[in-house]
Amino acid sequence: MKIGITCYPSLGGSGVVATELGKLLAERGHQVHFITSSMPFRLGTFHPNIFYHEVEVNHYDVFKYPPYDLTLANRMAQVAQNEKLDLLHVHYAVPHALCAYLAKQMVGEQLKIVTTLHGTDITVLGYDSSLSGMIRFGIEQSDLVTAVSKDLIRQTYDLLQVDKEIVPVYNFVDKRRYYPKEVGEWKRVFAPNGEKILMHISNFRPVKRVPDVIEVFRLVREQLPVKLMLIGEGPDLASVRNMVAELGLEGDTYFLGKQEDVAEVISMADIMLLPSEKESFGLVALEAMACGVPVVTTNAGGLPEVVLDGECGFLLPVGDVAGMAERTVRLLTDPDLFHRLSRNSIRRSCETFCHEKITSQYESLYRQLIGSGSS
Numbered sequence: 001m002k003i004g005i006t007c008y009p010s011l012g013g014s015g016v017v018a019t020e021l022g023k024l025l026a027e028r029g030h031q032v033h034f035i036t037s038s039m040p041f042r043l044g045t046f047h048p049n050i051f052y053h054e055v056e057v058n059h060y061d062v063f064k065y066p067p068y069d070l071t072l073a074n075r076m077a078q079v080a081q082n083e084k085l086d087l088l089h090v091h092y093a094v095p096h097a098l099c100a101y102l103a104k105q106m107v108g109e110q111l112k113i114v115t116t117l118h119g120t121d122i123t124v125l126g127y128d129s130s131l132s133g134m135i136r137f138g139i140e141q142s143d144l145v146t147a148v149s150k151d152l153i154r155q156t157y158d159l160l161q162v163d164k165e166i167v168p169v170y171n172f173v174d175k176r177r178y179y180p181k182e183v184g185e186w187k188r189v190f191a192p193n194g195e196k197i198l199m200h201i202s203n204f205r206p207v208k209r210v211p212d213v214i215e216v217f218r219l220v221r222e223q224l225p226v227k228l229m230l231i232g233e234g235p236d237l238a239s240v241r242n243m244v245a246e247l248g249l250e251g252d253t254y255f256l257g258k259q260e261d262v263a264e265v266i267s268m269a270d271i272m273l274l275p276s277e278k279e280s281f282g283l284v285a286l287e288a289m290a291c292g293v294p295v296v297t298t299n300a301g302g303l304p305e306v307v308l309d310g311e312c313g314f315l316l317p318v319g320d321v322a323g324m325a326e327r328t329v330r331l332l333t334d335p336d337l338f339h340r341l342s343r344n345s346i347r348r349s350c351e352t353f354c355h356e357k358i359t360s361q362y363e364s365l366y367r368q369l370i371g372s373g374s375s
Contacts, residue, residue, distance in 0.1 A: 001366055002031045004079055006072070006100070007091040009040040013283040014118035016042055017148075017171050018091040024174075024359045026050045035079055035088075037068070041260060053079050069095045076103035080111050086370045087112040087143075089362075093121040094131060097138030112369050115142040117166070119280030119301075122156050136160045144369050146362075148281040149302025167365065170305070171281050172358035175350050178290035180342075181267040190254055190268065195225040196332050199269035199293075201262065201284045202276075204234025211236075212275035212321050214243050216296075219325035221252065224332055228253045231265060266291045270338075271328050274298070277318050282306045286353055289313075289345035294331055294338065296324050306353075312345040 003025060007018035019042040022032040026049035033051045034040060043052070055075045057068050076088060076099060088103065088111065090096035097115040104111045121135065139145055139162050146169040147153045153166045191197055198217055202208040210230075217228045230240070230253065237255075244253045259265050266272070272288035274297040279285075281302045285295045289306075295313035297303050298320075309315040314327040331338050 001025075001087070001370070002033070002083055002085045003366070004033045004035050004076065004083075004085045004088040005091070006035045006076065006088065006096045007040065009036045009038045013171070013281065014091045014116075015040060016283065017118070018089075018116075019043055020172075020174060020355070021089075021359065021362065022050065023047065024355055025363070028359070028363070031083070033079055033083055033085065035072070035076055037072075051083075069099055070102075072096075073099040073102035073106075076100060077106040080107045085111060087114055087366060089114040089116070091116045091118060093117060093135045093138045097142055098134060101138060101141045112143045113141070114144045114146070114366070114369065115139060116169070117145065117147040117152055117156060117280075119148070119152060119278075122152060122159060122280075132160060136162050139166075140164050144365060146365070149305050151302045151305065152280045169361055169365070170353055170358060171283050171286060172353050172355045173286050173290045173349050174355040175290060176355075178263045178266075178287055178349070180292040180346070181264050183264055183267045186264070187268045190229065191227050193225065195227045195252075196270040197227050197229055197268055198271050198273055198328065199229045199231065199266065199288075200273045201231040201266075202234070202274075204232055204236040204240065206236060207277045208234075208236070209275045209277055209318070210240050211243055212319065212324070213273045214240060214247065214249070215321045216273055216275070216324045216328060217253070218247055218249060219322065220328050220332075221249070223329055226252070226332075229265075229269065230255050231257070231259050231262065233258055262287060263291060266293055269293045271296055271331060272313075273324065273328070274303070275318070275321075275324060276300055276303070279303050285313075286349055290349035290353075292342040292346050294341040294345060296327050296331070308344070308348065312341055312348055 005022045008015045019040040026032045026047050035053045037055045055072050057071050088100045090100045100113045145166045147166050148171050150168050200213040272293050272295045279301040285306050295307050298318045299315040307313045316323040
């Protein structure tokens with residue numbers, strides 16, 4: 001098959017999943033064409049079946065804002081025609097599904113559109129009355145729609161009342177890259193006296209509730225010697241730094257910024273803290289589980305579909321900082337419980353969310369869509 005993929009190329013779960021999926025499809029012999037505004041940050045090294053087509057936005061005086069959406073649609077059409085694509089797989093309903101629809105009108109009905117919903121395109125933008133109609137249109141005009149969790153499907157139907165079947169296809173983790181790694185030497189740099197390490201990874205937006213992470217850390221630190229590692233950047237980073245300073249936690253807190261290859265970083269952690277208010281899937285939770293790191297998180301969105309409470313970690317109500325601290329202390333002081341949850345996490349990530357299984361699921365959907373006679 002010849003597949004075009006459009007996603008947001010910067011840091012973020014949807015871009016990570018789209019890029020990794022493209023690489024896996026290329027490994028299976030499919031020709032994959034990324035059509036994005038910049039090189040996806042996870043694309044990595046050269047592969048003979050992977051091609052990159054940049055969307056260049058021209059700045060004309062007649063436009064108050066650069067017409068990215070129109071330029072993207074035109075680029076999609078160009079690549080689809082020149083490379084004879086079988087389908088466009090777009091990640092995020094807006095603007096990508098709408099751009100794919102315009103490209104299809106330019107190319108012809110033989111070009112199929114697969115749209116994957118990742119979360120904020122529904123849970124945030126779907127509440128905007130100026131966008132909800134377009135989001136619904138983009139979904140309904142797609143030939144196939146998938147979503148990364150059953151909870152996201154429920155929210156899409158409840159919020160937008162779309163007349164379209166949405167197929168659940170979970171995010172995945174590449175077990176060849178995500179597994180418990182030997183990082184003892186690195187860990188001693190951050191925890192020289194054998195302290196336990198709590199970790200949080202996010203884009204530091206309000207919905208991630210990073211101040212809750214700091215408060216959980218403070219409560220746990222009162223009972224156990226622990227360190228905190230914060231990975232990522234975003235709008236709440238400055239206020240989080242101030243909070244750490246005000247609470248006198250600077251000596252035990254590490255801000256490591258953005259990290260591209262997080263598998264080895266995660267392996268240094270003992271517990272992953274994710275107190276999110278909303279989470280359509282929870283890719284960080286899955287990556288932590290694959291590395292054998294139990295997750296203490298919230299019972300929000302798609303997280304219960306990823307983290308089984310009491311089996312791979314613990315689920316608490318949003319804002320229950322005391323409960324999260326108590327579960328963290330329990331895990332860190334009960335070796336049998338910790339190792340059981342660690343083993344269960346690895347097993348679940350490999351069995352339910354394995355990259356091979358999810359890639360095969362997408363392949364099957366593609367073939368159903370374009371017909372079994374395709375190359």
